[in-house]
Amino acid sequence: MKTNILVTSLFLLAGLFTSCQSEMDEAKGYGYLQLSSIDVNKGVETRADITESEAIAVDILDESNDVIQHADDWRNLNDVILPVATYTIKAYSADKNMETQGFDAQPYYAGQKDVAIEANKAKSVNITCKLAQTMVSVSCSETFKSTFAGYTCYIEGADALSIPFVEDEARAAYVKAGQPLTVKVDFGNGKSFSQEITSKAEAAYHYKVNLDITEGNAGFDISVDQTIHQYDVTVKVPTKQESTDMVTSDIKNDASKVWGQFAYLSGICNLAEVTSPVQFRYKKKADSEWTTVEAVQEDGTKNYSAKVTLLDFNTEYEYYILCGDKTGETCSFTTESYEEIPNLNFDTWTKVQKGLFTKRDCWFPNGDEANSYWATGNDGVVTLKSSNSIPVEDGRSGYSVQLSTISITMVGYAAGNIFIGEYNTNMSDPASSVSFGRPYSGARPVKLSGWYKYAPGAEMRTGATVPADRTLTSDECEIYIKLWSGETLIGEGSFVDNKNVSEYTKFECPIEYIDPTKRPTKITIVATSSRYGGEFEGTSVVGQLAEGSTLWVDDFELSYY
Known part of the structure; x- marks a missing residue:
């Protein structure tokens, strides 16, 4: 802004009017004051409510600072004759209050100058009024x-x-x-x-x-x-204001606190007396409304925490701790990203003719003719027998997976299986044919669920050695999930059953994280008709199982809170 200047021209003139001259000659101790004009400098910039017709009042003050002449409008102050003395001339905005402050206040202009009146002499003086x-x-x-x-x-x-x-x-x-x-x-x-x-x-x-x-x-x-x-x-x-009373813990780099759809907010309350419930407030950074949750105090400490759920994937949130009118610093975190696991509903399959002597249907649980994400042992089984891991339409939406345990030359038995990973047949070392897991950098799930039926085989095989600590009276199916960070297992969950389940039934498989401070780099999900069908000694299966055991699974789902 450029300062608005109002120029008040005050002229002391001698001999203004012939009729007054004789009066001055007689008085000898007086001079004349006349206000000639007031100009507004329009060549400067100011706020829009400054008008061209700025109303200027004038006061004439004597040496005792008493007002001896006043005019609300300088134009109404006519010729003034004053005794010889020094006077203060004040010009100021007539219709505004300088005490008003804020957006409704109007600009107030003021200026003053001292003028010495001399006998029988005329002087001129200019007073610059500026923003006060x-x-x-x-x-x-x-x-x-x-x-x-x-x-x-x-x-x-x-x-x-x-x-x-x-x-x-x-x-x-x-x-x-x-x-x-x-x-x-x-x-x-x-x-x-x-x-x-x-x-x-x-x-x-x-x-x-x-x-x-x-x-x-x-x-x-x-x-x-x-x-x-x-x-x-x-x-x-x-970006951060420190507080000695309330401390909001920064969790953005703590994997144990920040997950895909939930987070553990934490903070410290150092108040000598806590008179109000300690709480946390949080919101998406892009939102304006805060959500308040009660905090839970850790026994014997000043530490508080709260779990907040149903968060959005890959979203930045803000949060802070508060107690009464005391608040901690506002911190932020970003939830883990969602990564889709393909074909969890098992509706996508591809069939290829393969076999050593006889061509048979070899089923792959992917959209291409390979074990490109999900895999089965079909590629090895069809060398001698039909696929034992196949899609079926049996009452669920789309396809379900039917996994059957069969007898097979050379290895003895082959459990039906489907898993995330790779399968490459190695007849000299069958156990090495399977590699579990695919790269994964998404949010950590907390539960695997889905639908299953199970019919254990009629008779358990004899002579099997695994597991060594117990003898199975009925075959067991298993569905499990594992996550790794590098080569380190960080989380797993398993569902096992040995009962005959003839109708599709919901199963749930909670995931326990061995090390919640790490994020995964690899994931697998496995379903098998015989829990110990993958136990080998040399080229032979040595697990306890029953031929004919059949597991049906469909519509797997991962939960993230």
């Missing part, structure tokens, strides 16, 4: 807006002055000069940041405050254009 208040406005950088959502900025001063600048407020406010000014940012969650921008606001100055961020300590930069008296103040608001 301070202007202040607030803007925010795009970085600030993207970092903080739902904030309100206040310009604070003396006598409880507090002017709110909501987000994207473009107007400037007028405030009284001479007072200290502070910018305060309220983040809407009980946390705020304050920074003094001047210890004494100067009249006719415009403080243009620009809010920005810094990862370090708070600070501000000031540049001044002395010609137009404009202060450009950049206030650097730290």
Whole structure:
């Protein structure tokens, strides 16, 4: 803003009128004062509510500072004859209140000059009226807006002055000069940041405050254009405000706290007396509304936590701890991303003719003619027998998987199986034909569920040695899931049954994480008609099982909270 200048031209003229000259000759101790004109400098920029017809009042004060002449409009103050003395001439906005502050305040202009009246002499004097208040406005950088959502900025001063600048407020406010000014940012969650921008606001100055961020300590930069008296103040608001009473734990890099659709919020309350329930508030960073949840205190500590669920995948959230009117720092985290496991409903299959002497149907549980994601042992079985892991239509939607345990030359038995991984037949070392797992970097599931039927074989085989600690009286089917980080197993869950289940029944397989601080790089899901059908000694299966055991599975689903 350029300072608006009102120029009041005050002229002391001798011999203004012939009729007055004789009076002055007689008095000898008097002079004449006449207000000739008031001009508005239109070549400068100001707020839009400044009009061309600015009303200017005039006071003439004697040496005792008493007003001896006044006019609400300078044009109504006609020729004035004054005794020889020194006078103060004050010109000021006639129809405005300089005490009003804020967006509704109007600019108030004032100026004054001392004039010495001499006998029988005329003098002229010009008084420059300038803005008697301070202007202040607030803007925010795009970085600030993207970092903080739902904030309100206040310009604070003396006598409880507090002017709110909501987000994207473009107007400037007028405030009284001479007072200290502070910018305060309220983040809407009980946390705020304050920074003094001047210890004494100067009249006719415009403080243009620009809010920005810094990862370090708070600070501000000031540049001044002395010609137009404009202060450009950049206030650097730290992204974190430290608190000694309430500490919000930063969980964004803690895999044990941040999952795909839930998170464990944590913090510390160091208040000497906790008079209100300790709580957490959280929201999506892009949202404005906060959700409040009760915190649970860890026995014997000042630590508090809360589990929040039904979060969205790959989404940034903000949160903080609070107790009464005390709040901890606002922190953020981003949930794990969702990665789709293909063909969990087992509706996609491809059939190829394969076999050593006789061509048979070899089924692959993928859209191509290979064990490209899901795999079975069919590729080895069809060398001598028909596929024992096949799609069937038996009452569920689309296809289900039928897995059967069969007898087979050379290895003795082959359990029906389907798994995430690779299968490459190795007749000299059958156990090495199977490689479990595929690369996976998605959110960690907490449960595998689906539908199954099971018919264990009529008679258990004899002479089997695995497991060695017990003798099975009925074959067992198994469905399990495992996750690894590198070569380290970090989570697993298993469902086992040995009963005859003739109707599709829901199964659930909770996943226990051995090391919740690591995120997975590999995953497998396995279903088999005989739990110990993959136990080999040399080239022979040595697991306890029953020929004819059959497992049907369909519509697997992973849960993430």
